[in-house]
Amino acid sequence: MRTNETGRVALVTGGSRGIGGAISRRLAADGLAVAVNYAGNAAKAQETVAAIEAAGGKAIAIQGDVGDPAEVAALFERTCQAFGRIDVVVNSAGIMPMAPVAPDSLADFDKVIATNLRGAFLVLAHAAASLGQGGRIIALSTSVIARSFPSYGPYIASKAGVEGLVRVLANELRGRGITVNAVAPGPVGTELFLEGKSPEQVARIAELAPLQRLGTPQEIAAVVSFLSGPDGAWVNAQVLRANGGFA
Template identity: 75%
Template sequence: MNTNAKRTAVVTGGSRGIGRAIARRLAADGLAVVVHYTGNDAAAAQTVAAIEAAGGQALAVRGDVGDAGDVARLFDAAQEAFGGVHVVVNSAGILPMAQIAPAGLEDFDRTIATNLRGAFLVLGEAAARLGEGGRIVALSTSASALALPGYGPYIASKAGVEGLVRVLANELRGRRITVNAVAPGPVGTELFYQGKSAEQIARMAALPPLERLGTPEDIAGVVSFLAGPEGEWVNGQVLRANGGFA
């Protein structure tokens, strides 16, 4: 019996990297998937095509998670196409490097607008739309344990996301909707590799006791667990999927 029959997932940032792996995994689990993306039409189309080629249902919707109207339209599109929303995964995010200094303010504001304001809007819309048994998952980070220079805006935004998750889990008391965060360690994605030398990548890969970078599929598996029936008793938590380095 397919326990995911007639369930729909919205995955923000679902066209590339970890978001794409999550979208594909949830589709493989039997959910129809709405793939949100910001600007890369080709990448979104590729994700949808891969899901459909494997026998799943998917729809790509473009928008800015930091814009309330765009987020509302994303959920409207999911409801119109598939009749409802049951799982929401907020994976959209940016990672500009910026020092904690006046010169870094523009990058800080941009990061907060996407990573934290976006999470607030997506989680808020999810709370308004999901029914009993719904699942909400937000992507955080394990980078906070390293506190590396240049990561200040990113870590600050994700600390805020974790706070929102814990509060929303309590605000949804009595509705049987779980709210959790997944905090990946270093994962081999385009976003991770950008601007890093081979030496830096090797050093990051050596951090976990398992001595490798995570894969997008590693993270997608954790999200699949939280979104499925086995994850029902996990609520208000931050799962640090990082190979054990922190």
């Protein structure tokens, strides 16, 4: 296993599978060492690490709940211990249970907010404290915000909050040479998106974008790669909607 080519280090939360897994692999292919965070599926995380190492990259897997302050602090500490620094932080960890805006949906709402919004706040806060000049902070949002589909209320509320945090943090980091952006995917063919949907529902959603298909995790990872690399240096406080025209 060779050292990372660029000397740069990325921490990817929710980085073991789906969009997060694709981001971990792409950043490793770009020459960064990658800390792959996962919540509970150690096997998937090790699979992602093994794939990165098989391709000549460098990666480690670190378990941690992004909604837990102590575990997020430990995540950043362990990444620094392993690689000596952190240059790029990508907050991809998230959940998406469907629930209407109704009194008996409060438990689902609290669960989504705890992971998607509280988790983003903690990860972004530690990223702001850990990164130096040239650092990149990227949070995953969603393009479904613009569609306002029924039963997406808790998820949309959490991601709208993430977009707000991104813009505020970019201003708070004024003068430090660190960019803060969000990537808002449209429908992407991942386990998270497909869960609970019939083939007919998936087909209908795929048709909504002018490109008439679902996106791929690799296409979202390419946008994150752009924001993390030299070509993204002048992009700051933005939400990039990678969605095929979905919204």
